[in-house]
Amino acid sequence: MASGGVSVASLWTEVNRCGQNGDFTRALKALTKILQENRDDVTALHCKIVCLVQNGSFKEALNVMNIHSKALSSDVVFEKAYCEYRLNRVESALKTIEAAPEQTDKLKELYGQVLYRMERYDDCKSVYTDLIRNSQDEYEEERKTNLSAVVASMSQWEEAPLEDLGLPESTYELCYNAACALIGQGQLTEALNKLREAEELCRVSLTDDSDVTEEDIESELAVIHSQMAYVMQLQGRTDEALQLYNQVIKLKPSDVGLLAVTANNIITINKDQNVFDSKKKVKLTNAEGVEYKLAKKQLQAIDFNKSLLAMYTNQADQCRKLSSSLQSQNPGHPRPVLIQVAQLCREKQHSRAIELLQQFSEQHPESASGIKLTMAQLYLIQGHVTKACDVLRSIEEFKHKSGMISALVTMYSHEEDIDSAIEIFKQAIEHYQSEQPGSAAHLALVREAANYKLKYGRKKEAISDLEQLWKQNTNDIHTLAQLISAYSLVDTDKAKSLSKHLPSADTMALNVDVDELENSHGANYVRKKAAKVTGENPPKEQIQGEIKKKKKKKRGKLPKNYDPKATPDLERWLPMRERSYYRGKKKGKKKEQIGKGTQGATAGASADLDASKTASSPPTSPRPGSATGSSTAPASNVVPPRQQKPAASGATRKKVPQKKKKGGKGGW
Numbered sequence: 119m120a121s122g123g124v125s126v127a128s129l130w131t132e133v134n135r136c137g138q139n140g141d142f143t144r145a146l147k148a149l150t151k152i153l154q155e156n157r158d159d160v161t162a163l164h165c166k167i168v169c170l171v172q173n174g175s176f177k178e179a180l181n182v183m184n185i186h187s188k189a190l191s192s193d194v195v196f197e198k199a200y201c202e203y204r205l206n207r208v209e210s211a212l213k214t215i216e217a218a219p220e221q222t223d224k225l226k227e228l229y230g231q232v233l234y235r236m237e238r239y240d241d242c243k244s245v246y247t248d249l250i251r252n253s254q255d256e257y258e259e260e261r262k263t264n265l266s267a268v269v270a271s272m273s274q275w276e277e278a279p280l281e282d283l284g285l286p287e288s289t290y291e292l293c294y295n296a297a298c299a300l301i302g303q304g305q306l307t308e309a310l311n312k313l314r315e316a317e318e319l320c321r322v323s324l325t326d327d328s329d330v331t332e333e334d335i336e337s338e339l340a341v342i343h344s345q346m347a348y349v350m351q352l353q354g355r356t357d358e359a360l361q362l363y364n365q366v367i368k369l370k371p372s373d374v375g376l377l378a379v380t381a382n383n384i385i386t387i388n389k390d391q392n393v394f395d396s397k398k399k400v401k402l403t404n405a406e407g408v409e410y411k412l413a414k415k416q417l418q419a420i421d422f423n424k425s426l427l428a429m430y431t432n433q434a435d436q437c438r439k440l441s442s443s444l445q446s447q448n449p450g451h452p453r454p455v456l457i458q459v460a461q462l463c464r465e466k467q468h469s470r471a472i473e474l475l476q477q478f479s480e481q482h483p484e485s486a487s488g489i490k491l492t493m494a495q496l497y498l499i500q501g502h503v504t505k506a507c508d509v510l511r512s513i514e515e516f517k518h519k520s521g522m523i524s525a526l527v528t529m530y531s532h533e534e535d536i537d538s539a540i541e542i543f544k545q546a547i548e549h550y551q552s553e554q555p556g557s558a559a560h561l562a563l564v565r566e567a568a569n570y571k572l573k574y575g576r577k578k579e580a581i582s583d584l585e586q587l588w589k590q591n592t593n594d595i596h597t598l599a600q601l602i603s604a605y606s607l608v609d610t611d612k613a614k615s616l617s618k619h620l621p622s623a624d625t626m627a628l629n630v631d632v633d634e635l636e637n638s639h640g641a642n643y644v645r646k647k648a649a650k651v652t653g654e655n656p657p658k659e660q661i662q663g664e665i666k667k668k669k670k671k672k673r674g675k676l677p678k679n680y681d682p683k684a685t686p687d688l689e690r691w692l693p694m695r696e697r698s699y700y701r702g703k704k705k706g707k708k709k710e711q712i713g714k715g716t717q718g719a720t721a722g723a724s725a726d727l728d729a730s731k732t733a734s735s736p737p738t739s740p741r742p743g744s745a746t747g748s749s750t751a752p753a754s755n756v757v758p759p760r761q762q763k764p765a766a767s768g769a770t771r772k773k774v775p776q777k778k779k780k781g782g783k784g785g786w
Contacts, residue, residue: 126152133165142169158189167197176201192218196225203228206410208235223253230264237413239272247283259289266295273302275415287312290319294342301349310349317342340371344380356387363387367402375411378403382420390430400427418448425457429464437461452478452485456492463496472496487515503529507538518549520559527570536574543567547583561590568600577604 129148136145146169152162163186170179180201183194195218202211215221215229226249233242246265250258266285272278280303287293297312320339324330347362366380381402388396403420412420425440438461445454455478462471475493479486490513497506507529516522523546530539547567550560564583571580584601598616605613689697 126155137165140172142172145169146173158186160189160193163190164193164197167194171197171201176204180205195219196222196228199225199228199232203232203235208232212236223249227257227261234264234268234271235410237271237275239268239276239278243268243272262286263289263291263295266292266299270295270298270302271413273299275302275413277302279303287315290316290323290342293319294345297345301345301352306349306353310346313342313346313349317346337369337371340366340369341373341376344376344383347380348383351383351387360384360387367399373411374405374408378405378408378412378420379416382423385423385427393427393431396427397431400424418444418451422453422457425454429457429461434461434465450482450485452482452488455489459492459496468496468500487513503533504535511542518546520563523563536576540567540571540576540579543570556590561587572600572604580604 129152132148133145133152136142136148146166149162149166149169153159153166156162163182167179167182170176170182179197183190183198183201195214199211199214199218202208202214211228211232215225215232218225221229226245230242230245230249233239233245243265246261246268250261250265253261262285265283269281269283269285273280280299285292285296287296293312293316297309297316300306300309300312317339320342321335324335324338343362344366347359347366350356350362351359363380363384367377367384371377381399384399385396400423403424409417421440421444425437425444428434428437428440438458441454441457441461444451444457448454455474459471459474462468462474472493475489475496479489479493490509494506494509497503497509507526510522510526511517513522523542526542527539530536530542543563543566546563547560550557550563554560564586568580568583568587571577571583581601581604584597584604587597602613602616605616689699694700
């Protein structure tokens with residue numbers, strides 16, 4: 119009998135009924151009363167742990183298992199591992215599963231989940247493949263869904279080649295995972311089509327359930343829409359992607375991982391624009407439990423974007439703090455260092471940025487290629503072209519790439535260091551000679567080296583390259599001509615011997631009638647032949663006159679007011695001043711100029727008081743028809759009418775001032 123007069127059997131009946139109804143809270147009360155009678159009842163303890171797990175009380179369940187570990191022994195291995203997994207103690211759960219005396223199917227299921235959380239995808243795939251092969255129950259479809267998720271993760275995060283495991287795409291979960299696998303392979307168009315299929319399957323499967331509302335369907339479709347937006351963003355369709363992302367954010371899904379990824383992708387679209395919106399979205403990436411929902415690379419990308427956002431918002435200290443934390447978490451990753459360098463460049467500390475890059479490249483030579491490219495760019499910004507070339511030449515991975523050779527030759531040519539540029543060609547040719555002799559890349563490089571040397575007058579140095587090209591193709595007349603030209607400065611005998619290989623002038627000449635070509639309709643200039651004159655030789659002037667091409671006279675433009683009936687003016691070719699009907703210009707009253715002269719004086723008053731203005735003086739040169747003046751003046755002094763200036767009126771004629779006479783008493 120239990121306390122209160124209730125029998126243990128009736129309590130067990132209550133526990134059984136509550137378990138079938140799913141009322142685990144009430145079952146816990148009955149189990150507590152049973153354990154009061156027998157503290158170490160294994161069955162009651164096991165049932166209590168199950169009820170606590172069903173209610174989500176994982177910590178209390180673990181406490182019960184730890185307190186009664188001796189009595190329970192290995193009966194609750196699965197429950198213990200599951201509680202540790204749900205409490206995000208993944209390493210502890212793994213140890214518990216591996217220490218189990220027997221690996222049951224449910225333990226293997228949990229083992230696969232733990233391996234997936236730890237991103238051990240190869241081991242996880244083996245576990246699920248074994249489960250699908252050796253078990254037949256109603257959970258087969260769920261196992262296939264999990265296996266397809268493992269394949270998709272391997273494709274996305276490990277860049278593993280896509281393996282066809284023969285998984286069906288009958289459900290929207292399987293179709294969605296297949297689309298994710300295609301995204302990892304870069305097949306974006308196929309992935310987008312597969313996501314649309316998953317969306318349609320999801321709508322069809324959920325619409326059949328009468329209890330599911332439209333909001334529930336949209337909430338379930340949120341992850342598919344977010345992935346579709348991601349594919350569009352990779353395709354460069356950022357406007358469409360942003361619209362889909364915002365639709366997902368407005369739904370406020372319960373999955374904090376989905377919200378964090380969507381908000382992060384919106385921030386990447388905004389970049390350094392719309393910073394206020396990015397600062398709001400970044401709060402969604404800080405939700406509790408996000409670190410347990412996302413892969414390490416997803417969390418890493420979110421942290422990178424946080425530090426970049428701090429840089430764009432001019433939060434220098436915050437940017438340094440975040441990038442330093444990222445560097446400590448990922449010591450070999452170059453991106454945290456590049457963010458620090460970008461921040462230093464914004465602060466105009468280029469020297470410090472180069473020192474930081476140099477230090478990182480020495481500590482992590484496996485990531486030095488991208489770092490050294492950044493160093494070279496910073497040197498170019500400062501104008502140190504030679505230092506940039508030295509850094510680029512130290513990158514063994516790109517040293518003999520065609521793009522690197524082109525960049526180095528261009529920079530050395532800009533610095534007028536032709537010897538260093540030729541040395542770059544020499545090293546690259548030697549590399550291809552040993553690795554890929556006679557290949558298209560090798561011959562193209564030799565051709566460029568020869569042309570470069572000829573361009574800068576290094577014909578002697580170009581001989582070996584030209585000989586190598588000519589030996590590869592003895593029918594190349596252009597190369598042979600270049601080689602003969604180069605040898606003409608060094609060895610004339612060799613040039614003469616090589617010139618024998620040139621084809622004859624007859625074979626090189628084109629069978630074209632030059633006269634017919636010049637006189638054709640397509641020619642810009644048609645040569646006209648002079649007519650033959652029999653007998654005496656015609657004069658030279660006559661021949662030139664016949665050959666000379668007559669120029670067509672252009673018809674002059676008529677004035678707008680031209681009247682063909684009106685009689686033209688006979689004096690229209692004379693200047694206006696010399697025409698008979700010219701009467702001079704009408705002069706208006708001049709405004710008084712205020713402010714000129716002595717204080718208080720005006721222009722009119724000074725003119726009236728000037729005695730020199732009243733006296734008249736004869737003109738300095740005789741006018742036509744005038745009786746005044748000397749009759750003995752030479753004829754050369756007479757100005758013809760075309761060169762005379764028009765006579766001024768008497769009021770405006772300039773007067774010659776008379777000299778004042780000296781003497782006289784009472785003078786001033």
